[in-house]
Amino acid sequence: MKALRDDRALVLLSGGQDSTTCLAWAMDRFAEVETVGFDYGQRHRVELACRGTIRERMTVPAWPVAARLGPDHLLAVPTIPAMGRTAMTSDMAIGLTEAGLPSTFVPGRNLIFLAFAAALAYRRDCRHIVLGVCETDYSGYPDCRDDTVKAMQVALNLGLETRLVLHTPLMWIDKAGTFALAEQLGGEDLLRLVIEETHTCYLGDRTHRHEWGYGCGTCPACELRADGWRRWRSNPGST
Numbered sequence: 001m002k003a004l005r006d007d008r009a010l011v012l013l014s015g016g017q018d019s020t021t022c023l024a025w026a027m028d029r030f031a032e033v034e035t036v037g038f039d040y041g042q043r044h045r046v047e048l049a050c051r052g053t054i055r056e057r058m059t060v061p062a063w064p065v066a067a068r069l070g071p072d073h074l075l076a077v078p079t080i081p082a083m084g085r086t087a088m089t090s091d092m093a094i095g096l097t098e099a100g101l102p103s104t105f106v107p108g109r110n111l112i113f114l115a116f117a118a119a120l121a122y123r124r125d126c127r128h129i130v131l132g133v134c135e136t137d138y139s140g141y142p143d144c145r146d147d148t149v150k151a152m153q154v155a156l157n158l159g160l161e162t163r164l165v166l167h168t169p170l171m172w173i174d175k176a177g178t179f180a181l182a183e184q185l186g187g188e189d190l191l192r193l194v195i196e197e198t199h200t201c202y203l204g205d206r207t208h209r210h211e212w213g214y215g216c217g218t219c220p221a222c223e224l225r226a227d228g229w230r231r232w233r234s235n236p237g238s239t
């Protein structure tokens, strides 16, 4: 069995609020943290651009664990849009599909990302993989469920003959809890970074600034983020 370094983690960093909070969580715990992103032909490239800014802001000397952030890896997965259209990869309305799933659901996306991340973690000698999926604010994505991630961990460890650990620090908290976790990990500085630099909006809107950040304010992703912000602001101690 290949033993991987226990003090090293790989974070799936998309450029959104959840993965940014997960990056801070990982930097708080592991001595060396690398990031991976995926270019899968997403309709709004703004999220990928946010990744670089987030990483830069995490390495300013004022950030106490800045030295822990290691290299970034950007992997191209052009096969995903080649397999069919979704609201994330083409100009298609956001709604429910015939299967009762949101049209923003990209079939197999997280499963594919996890397989790529595990292959990379193996080569980079990282025992820990951190991802920002969540079952509580579960937007109807079956690949964000705890059982899916646990099953993937078993499959990856069997297939790679190693002992990777998949961490999902946001699995059982909601968006209000994610704001609270960011504040707990990095205070006002991290909160400001999350608000100003992370991207959530399904429509790619970076022109409308709300107190919770940029976005159209009406797509399901914006609504979830705005609602979490309001609930956390009205009762910050409850999460």
Ligand code: ZN
Pocket (backbone or CB within 6 Å): 200, 201, 202, 203, 204, 205, 215, 216, 217, 218, 219, 220, 221, 222, 223
């Ligand atoms: Zn939006």
